[in-house]
Amino acid sequence: MITFYxxxxxxxPRRARIVLAEKGIAHQVKIVDLSKGEQxxxxxxxxxxxxxxxxxxLDDGAxxxxxAGIAAWAEGFQPEPPLLGQTPLEKAAVASxxxxxxxxxxxxxxxxxxxxxxxxxxxxxxxxxxxxQIPELAERGRARLxxxxxxxxxxxxxxxxxxxxxxxLADITAGVALDFAGWVKVDVDAGRPGIAAWRxxxxxxxxxxx
Ligand SMILES: N[C@@H](CCC(=O)N[C@@H](CS)C(=O)NCC(=O)O)C(=O)O
Numbered sequence: 001m002i003t004f005y006x007x008x009x010x011x012x013p014r015r016a017r018i019v020l021a022e023k024g025i026a027h028q029v030k031i032v033d034l035s036k037g038e039q040x041x042x043x044x045x046x047x048x049x050x051x052x053x054x055x056x057x058l059d060d061g062a063x064x065x066x067x068a069g070i071a072a073w074a075e076g077f078q079p080e081p082p083l084l085g086q087t088p089l090e091k092a093a094v095a096s097x098x099x100x101x102x103x104x105x106x107x108x109x110x111x112x113x114x115x116x117x118x119x120x121x122x123x124x125x126x127x128x129x130x131x132x133q134i135p136e137l138a139e140r141g142r143a144r145l146x147x148x149x150x151x152x153x154x155x156x157x158x159x160x161x162x163x164x165x166x167x168x169l170a171d172i173t174a175g176v177a178l179d180f181a182g183w184v185k186v187d188v189d190a191g192r193p194g195i196a197a198w199r200x201x202x203x204x205x206x207x208x209x210x
Contacts, residue, residue: 002027005047005055007034011106011180014210016054016070018172021207023078027056035119040128051128071169083169093163097170101162104148105177111141112184145186149195156194160201167205175202 004020004027006013020027032038032053039051048055048065056064056073064070075084085091114124115138124131152174156162163170178188178199189196202208 003057013054015176018207090164094168097163101174108141108144111137153192
């Protein structure tokens with residue numbers, strides 16, 4: 001049985017959880033409680049030395065230890081519904097938006113959270129090594145996020161989905177990222193009708209309830 005290592009509140013495993021649900025890929029779930037530091041135990045390090053979730057372990061024992069690998073594998077294993085685009089140009093648009101959202105939005109929010117949260121003192125980055133918080137990085141993240149949102153609102157105005165004319169991985173990454181913005185108390189919908197309408201469409205999908 002395919003095993004999915006998950007942590008329910010965390011945004012990164014939620015992205016993979018939504019991919020698996022959209023594809024209807026059967027799996028069992030093992031919870032790694034990040035709040036208890038279970039990602040740092042010898043048992044979990046033996047599965048993923050990077051000490052992060054999501055992780056998917058396939059029937060043959062292959063370990064997929066990040067969203068990029070899990071999404072690529074899922075598209076090949078279960079092509080329907082396509083999430084990575086169908087034409088060469090669509091594939092380019094999905095890859096490009098996915099990467100842009102990760103670096104400009106997800107990372108900006110993570111910079112704020114990980115460099116301010118008391119519970120993340122000395123855990124400013126995920127992984128096996130401890131890093132001290134840098135308050136200036138939190139400030140920078142707070143400044144970067146509205147810049148991304150301004151451009152994203154312009155892009156989403158008059159569009160149904162982020163990268164192509166249908167729902168793709170870019171919608172999953174962006175939808176999870178913008179929910180994550182709530183963790184640093186940013187209301188992404190306020191004054192942004194294009195983003196708000198698209199998020200309302202996402203909220204109708206059963207996979208987004210997960
Ligand atoms: N590159 C990874 C990033 C995964 C990641 O950062 N996961 C976080 C949860 S959102 C984690 O495992 N954190 C462990 C920690 O904070 O020690 C991916 O997207 O797959």
